[in-house]
Amino acid sequence: MPIIGYSINRIFVDTKTRSSDYKMTEPHVHNHFELFYLSKGSCTFFMNPHFYNLVPGSIIIIPPNTPHSIHYTSKQQSVRTSILFRDEDIDCPKMKFIYEKFVSDRKKRYIMQIPPMYQIHVEQLIRNMEAEQRLNEDKISPAMLSLCLIQLIVIVNRFSTGINSDLMDDLHTTNRQVNLAATFINKNYNQRISLNDIAEVSGFSPNYLSRKFKEDTGMGVHEYLTFIRLNKAAIELAHTDHTITEVALNNGFSDSNYFKDAFHKAYGMSPRDYRKKDSPAESHSIF
Incomplete structure (x- = not known):
């Protein structure tokens, strides 16, 4: 209770x-x-x-x-x-x-x-x-x-x-196919997956899935996949000593430079600066 x-x-x-x-x-x-x-x-x-x-x-x-x-x-x-x-x-x-x-x-x-x-x-x-x-x-x-x-x-x-x-972990939608696609992304975000792979799981064609996913969730399929990957990468940056390249590869990014650009766009700073923000040297309370 x-x-x-x-x-x-x-x-x-x-x-x-x-x-x-x-x-x-x-x-x-x-x-x-x-x-x-x-x-x-x-x-x-x-x-x-x-x-x-x-x-x-x-x-x-x-x-x-x-x-x-x-x-x-x-x-x-x-x-x-x-x-x-x-x-x-x-x-x-x-x-x-x-x-x-x-x-x-x-x-x-x-x-x-x-x-x-x-x-x-x-x-x-x-x-x-x-x-x-x-x-x-x-x-x-x-x-x-x-x-x-x-x-x-x-x-x-x-x-x-x-x-x-x-959308954070499991999209809530009345459309079963969209939910299947989102669940597949959450389970396989760290793998090389394509729109065709996601569409095949959902039972929709790639074009129809893209349109339906956007209508139901407000996010595109690729946008949602990138969001999940960046969220997981941010957690890994804060809690491991893995290199930036390792973090990128562990979370489905095949190109570390693309990962750095996407991360900076989402968080307003580089992965390296983000890690410094949560390092022991910076761990004093701001209050």
Whole structure:
């Protein structure tokens, strides 16, 4: 049984440093939204019924009453921030598009990745919110926290790479053939697989699969394959001493230069710089 969380009457910000020894014994739920941001380390995030591997810059917006739990996996300590909020905390006439995208559909899960070049802006806003929370002025602090949260969500909306949560490990689609194709990609991303290979498993022709996959998921087949490979490569970079070429080959990239270009495009930095960001020399807390 999930643990039932508490209720809140204002925005609450909580930043913690966690080691891999930290255990959340059971999933929990609460009746408010949670914005979860990982600034350092890595973790496996369970949000019923899926598991997601998160890396620095990952953001999840968790709807109310959604069972979730976390297991931290980094060799170094992880730093996470949890921002709890209610519908009314971001209710603003000019923010209607944000409300409709992130809040109105309580069954939708949002998993996003902030490129490294913009993570500093997100983390500065979090520090501002923590400072305001410490001031705790009766009327001004709730308003300032709401303004900061709205600004944070706008930045996430503008600069993040939106990831359909149902595509992270196992696409959720009513189309069985598309699901077969996605499952095949997830199991064989580290092999040399072609559109023809994927189409053969699905039972569709290559052209029809490409069109149907895009219609159902919002991603092209090759785009999804590259996303899975890059996500797995980022985890390997953070947790092994493998060379860049080895990481590329281990995750299905036959050309290390292409891997470097694709990685830089997705994460805003080279694989080497990404690894340095999670190295012991950089492991001090930013908070």
